[in-house]
Amino acid sequence: MNYDQVTTPSELKRLNIKELGGLCASIRERIINVVEKNGGHLASNLGTVELTVALHYVFDCPKDKIIFDVGHQSYTHKILTGRGDVFDGLRQNGGISGFPQPEESEYDAFTAGHASTSLSVALGFAEAARQCSADTGVVAVIGDGALTGGMAYEALNAIGSEHLPVTIVLNDNNMSISKNVGAMSKYLTRLRVSKKYVGMKNEIKRAVSIIPIFGDGILHLMDKGKKLLKRIVLSNKMFEEMGISYYGPFDGHNVSELIEIFEQVRKKKGPSLVHIITDKGHGLKSAVIDPEHSHGISSVGAMVGNDFSAILGEFLTDAAEKDNRVMAVTAAMAIGTGLEKFSTAHPDRFKDVGIAEEHAVTYCAALAAGGVKPYFAVYSTFLQRGFDQIVHDVCISKRAVTFCVDRAGVVGADGVTHQGVFDLSYLLPIPNMTVMCPTDGAELKAMLEFSLGFDAPLAIRYPKSYKINREHAPIIYGKWEEIVTDKNSHVYVLCAGGRALDIALSAVEDKKLNVINARFVKPLDTEYLDGINKRGNIVITLEDNVRAGGFGMSVLQYLNSKGMLCKCVSLAHDDKFIDNRDVASSLSDSGLTAENLLNVVKSLE
Ligand SMILES: Cc1ncc(C[n+]2csc(CCOP(=O)(O)OP(=O)(O)O)c2C)c(N)n1
Numbered sequence: 001m002n003y004d005q006v007t008t009p010s011e012l013k014r015l016n017i018k019e020l021g022g023l024c025a026s027i028r029e030r031i032i033n034v035v036e037k038n039g040g041h042l043a044s045n046l047g048t049v050e051l052t053v054a055l056h057y058v059f060d061c062p063k064d065k066i067i068f069d070v071g072h073q074s075y076t077h078k079i080l081t082g083r084g085d086v087f088d089g090l091r092q093n094g095g096i097s098g099f100p101q102p103e104e105s106e107y108d109a110f111t112a113g114h115a116s117t118s119l120s121v122a123l124g125f126a127e128a129a130r131q132c133s134a135d136t137g138v139v140a141v142i143g144d145g146a147l148t149g150g151m152a153y154e155a156l157n158a159i160g161s162e163h164l165p166v167t168i169v170l171n172d173n174n175m176s177i178s179k180n181v182g183a184m185s186k187y188l189t190r191l192r193v194s195k196k197y198v199g200m201k202n203e204i205k206r207a208v209s210i211i212p213i214f215g216d217g218i219l220h221l222m223d224k225g226k227k228l229l230k231r232i233v234l235s236n237k238m239f240e241e242m243g244i245s246y247y248g249p250f251d252g253h254n255v256s257e258l259i260e261i262f263e264q265v266r267k268k269k270g271p272s273l274v275h276i277i278t279d280k281g282h283g284l285k286s287a288v289i290d291p292e293h294s295h296g297i298s299s300v301g302a303m304v305g306n307d308f309s310a311i312l313g314e315f316l317t318d319a320a321e322k323d324n325r326v327m328a329v330t331a332a333m334a335i336g337t338g339l340e341k342f343s344t345a346h347p348d349r350f351k352d353v354g355i356a357e358e359h360a361v362t363y364c365a366a367l368a369a370g371g372v373k374p375y376f377a378v379y380s381t382f383l384q385r386g387f388d389q390i391v392h393d394v395c396i397s398k399r400a401v402t403f404c405v406d407r408a409g410v411v412g413a414d415g416v417t418h419q420g421v422f423d424l425s426y427l428l429p430i431p432n433m434t435v436m437c438p439t440d441g442a443e444l445k446a447m448l449e450f451s452l453g454f455d456a457p458l459a460i461r462y463p464k465s466y467k468i469n470r471e472h473a474p475i476i477y478g479k480w481e482e483i484v485t486d487k488n489s490h491v492y493v494l495c496a497g498g499r500a501l502d503i504a505l506s507a508v509e510d511k512k513l514n515v516i517n518a519r520f521v522k523p524l525d526t527e528y529l530d531g532i533n534k535r536g537n538i539v540i541t542l543e544d545n546v547r548a549g550g551f552g553m554s555v556l557q558y559l560n561s562k563g564m565l566c567k568c569v570s571l572a573h574d575d576k577f578i579d580n581r582d583v584a585s586s587l588s589d590s591g592l593t594a595e596n597l598l599n600v601v602k603s604l605e
Pocket of ligand 1: 044
């Protein structure tokens with residue numbers, strides 16, 4: 001059975017159980033072929049093929065809602081819901097997204113990209129169905145990694161008390177991107193490896209296979225046997241005591257068993273949690289052996305630049321040798337943020353807190369209060385989660401936390417949920433916060449050096465990569481750096497970060513300009529601005545951030561407060577979400593190109 005013979009879930013339901021094995025193999029092959037070419041989430045998707053086939057076999061989408069947490073594991077779902085033929089366009093300009101998007105298909109119940117939202121979404125759908133008297137089945141698929149996020153616990157707390165028919169499928173592969181962390185992870189491991197429990201489950205399964213069962217089959221027996229099971233497996237109580245029926249653990253690659261379980265769970269009136277065990281990367285040896293580095297892979301021929309994250313990792317690893325105050329913190333992104341080496345060199349000074357950005361920020365604030373020098377390395381988009389904690393726990397009390405804000409600016413194929421274009425806007429208004437943008441690796445290193453002696457909240461924001469290293473003037477608090485000066489030019493291009501500087505420097509090839517590295521976005525170099533605020537001057541600000549609340553607005557606001565004599569225009573992203581397309585076209589769609597810069601200057605002259 002080939003994936004292209006199933007274009008809707010109703011076609012899937014016409015297959016017999018035996019045919020599903022072949023279908024899974026064909027889907028798996030399709031995923032491997034496309035992801036190896038386009039890049040994307042490989043191992044997570046290979047681990048959820050049987051699960052997704054079983055869910056679509058039992059539930060009736062789009063009437064029923066399957067909500068994928070993070071959504072990075074939704075490729076099989078896309079293939080089964082009419083997108084098998086366009087799957088080649090995964091993550092490409094104009095192609096389908098790597099995450100669920102209701103605008104893309106009615107089968108995608110809810111937008112996702114950030115972790116730990118699925119349980120709140122599921123409860124919302126279930127309550128809406130109750131309010132509207134609709135017959136809507138609701139399933140949330142959440143990984144053990146996503147179950148480290150605080151939102152998931154807020155939702156579990158509510159789900160357990162509301163008695164609505166929500167099915168939670170806990171896809172447990174013992175991995176987040178890296179090895180999963182935390183007490184819940186340990187608890188799941190106890191459930192997984194409890195031999196007595198597994199033995200008992202096998203007993204029950206044997207009984208099921210020899211005794212003809214009517215009605216609820218395995219689950220019925222499990223319910224009946226639960227008292228006994230509970231005595232044996234004391235730890236198996238947490239979900240039950242919260243009011244959520246727990247079933248499992250089951251083999252997440254056994255499609256017929258999964259179908260049987262889901263058919264029974266679907267009839268339940270209250271909330272249930274079905275715990276399944278999967279192998280991340282299932283079916284591809286290299287991915288099973290190294291699921292960490294096969295979690296997300298780059299496309300063939302992806303632009304390779306010099307990674308800022310590697311500079312951060314090297315710097316902090318060395319700094320921690322010399323300065324025993326230095327600690328590095330990540331929220332489940334050790335590899336992406338460059339901290340892998342640090343984690344092995346200084347295991348005692350490294351903390352992976354799980355997908356828990358809010359916790360990470362407040363934790364760092366208290367580390368700083370207690371005499372540690374914490375560096376929280378985090379993607380711009382995920383730091384959005386920690387806004388209140390930055391205000392309340394870090395900035396009010398001026399805690400010396402350094403935020404290494406990676407993947408700032410547009411991110412390319414991960415698309416709309418992952419764009420790092422808001423951080424300047426949410427960081428700049430917070431009192432006591434200093435914000436810096438390095439233009440290359442050498443400058444990031446200098447900024448990090450500066451940060452060691454800086455005793456206040458600091459954010460250093462940078463995209464994934466930079467082109468080349470330059471010679472730089474020393475870092476002086478609140479001072480900018482002149483990169484190109486031309487006495488005959490009355491145009492000043494103020495650049496926040498490397499991408500902005502690259503644009504300005506390519507424009508300089510065609511026109512005389514003054515190019516300034518606005519390495520401190522907060523505080524602004526007001527002395528410099530006062531110097532260029534003259535009639536006849538043109539000031540252009542460039543940044544890879546949304547315009548509202550960004551660097552340009554901040555410059556405009558300052559000049560305005562002084563009585564603006566120069567002309568000033570801000571080039572930045574417009575007030576719209578940016579979908580999955582490569583970095584260069586995302587920038588050019590927003591007019592962040594040398595050509596547009598020159599046109600704007602021309603229109604002002
Ligand atoms: C708020 C947030 N922080 C970080 C991430 C990055 N991220 C994407 S998937 C993932 C791991 C998810 O692990 P799990 O839920 O167990 O799914 P698996 O890939 O193992 O199937 C992480 C940390 C994210 N998507 N959202």
